[in-house]
Amino acid sequence: xxxxxxxxxxxxxxxxERWPSGPPVAHAFRSTYTDRWVRFHSLPxxxxxxxSEDEYAVVLHRYNTVLDELFxxxxxxxxxxxxxWSGPSARPNPWSGPRRTLHPDGIHWWTESxxxxxxxRTHTRFYADWRAWRHGCVDELLRAVADDLLHDVFVTDTxxxxxxxxxxxxADVILTTPAERDHLRARHTDWLSGQASxx
Numbered sequence: 001x002x003x004x005x006x007x008x009x010x011x012x013x014x015x016x017e018r019w020p021s022g023p024p025v026a027h028a029f030r031s032t033y034t035d036r037w038v039r040f041h042s043l044p045x046x047x048x049x050x051x052s053e054d055e056y057a058v059v060l061h062r063y064n065t066v067l068d069e070l071f072x073x074x075x076x077x078x079x080x081x082x083x084x085w086s087g088p089s090a091r092p093n094p095w096s097g098p099r100r101t102l103h104p105d106g107i108h109w110w111t112e113s114x115x116x117x118x119x120x121r122t123h124t125r126f127y128a129d130w131r132a133w134r135h136g137c138v139d140e141l142l143r144a145v146a147d148d149l150l151h152d153v154f155v156t157d158t159x160x161x162x163x164x165x166x167x168x169x170x171a172d173v174i175l176t177t178p179a180e181r182d183h184l185r186a187r188h189t190d191w192l193s194g195q196a197s198x199x
Contacts, residue, residue, distance in 0.1 A: 008109040011077065011128055015110070018160040023112045024079065024126055026152040026165040030172045036181050039198050040066060040191040041170040042146065048169040050146055062191060063142050063166055064135055066173060067155060069184065070162050071133040077160075078138055079128045080106050081152045089120040097149055102140050105129040130158065142166055 015024055021032050030037045042059040043050065050056045080103040082096035099106070106127030114122045131137065133155075144150040148168040155164045163174040170191075175181040185192065193199055 004107045007107050007128070007130060011109045014160050024110060024154075025112060025124070026079075026154045026163075026172070027167070029154075029163060029165055029174050033174045035178050036175045037172060037198075038175070038181050038185045039170055039172050039193060040188055041193060043169075046169075046193060049148070056143065056146070059146050060136075060139055060142060062188075063164075063171060064139075066171060066184070066188070067133070067138075067164055068135055069187075070164055070173070071155065071157055072135075074133050075130060075158050076133045077128045077130055077156050077158060078103065078106070078141070079126055079152075079154050079156070080141070080150060081124055081126050083125070084123050086121045086123065087117070087119050098144055099127070099150060102144055102150070103127060103129065124152070 022028060030039065040062060042048075042062055043055060044058070047055075050059050080099045082099050084095070085091050106129050108125055109128050110126040112124045112126070114124075138155065141150060141153055145153050145166045146168055151167075153166060156162060161176050165172045165174075173181075173184065175184060
């Protein structure tokens with residue numbers, strides 16, 4: 001890949017091919033791909049937010065354990081988002097939170113617009129970088145996610161076959177088949193929700 005445009009064009013086309021049911025909106029993956037989805041919680045007792053360095057260590061251990069199982073030895077796309085608004089009620093500036101600082105190499109590759117409200121249209125911009133997966137290589141992003149400072153982040157292999165979407169409290173993982181999902185879930189039963197819904 002020689003240019004940012006090459007990466008953007010390839011990734012957008014590959015997304016449409018691999019995941020034709022919808023745009024790359026991470027919080028929607030679990031409802032769109034239910035048969036291949038599993039959720040892992042980040043802390044014992046399904047506690048949502050870490051309050052000490054020991055708890056951050058647990059959160060990062062759980063995130064990285066699953067990420068290693070999915071992507072060890074592979075190259076990945078790391079995806080982050082920001083938003084801007086248009087219309088008469090639009091805010092004057094886009095919201096990016098710490099995305100630019102924590103994901104400076106992200107290349108814009110997709111914009112998803114919600115235009116249901118003509119007074120306030122929301123536009124979500126997706127950014128990606130391509131890197132070799134290494135244990136801990138996205139820890140700063142993961143900490144920001146755990147603190148509810150970043151949203152809709154996800155990591156996927158360069159073939160877009162498996163997706164890891166961390167959120168504040170856990171991670172939603174989409175696998176290639178229900179059988180692969182079941183196998184991963186069985187390896188980490190202590191991290192699962194106690195609810196029948198899996199949430």
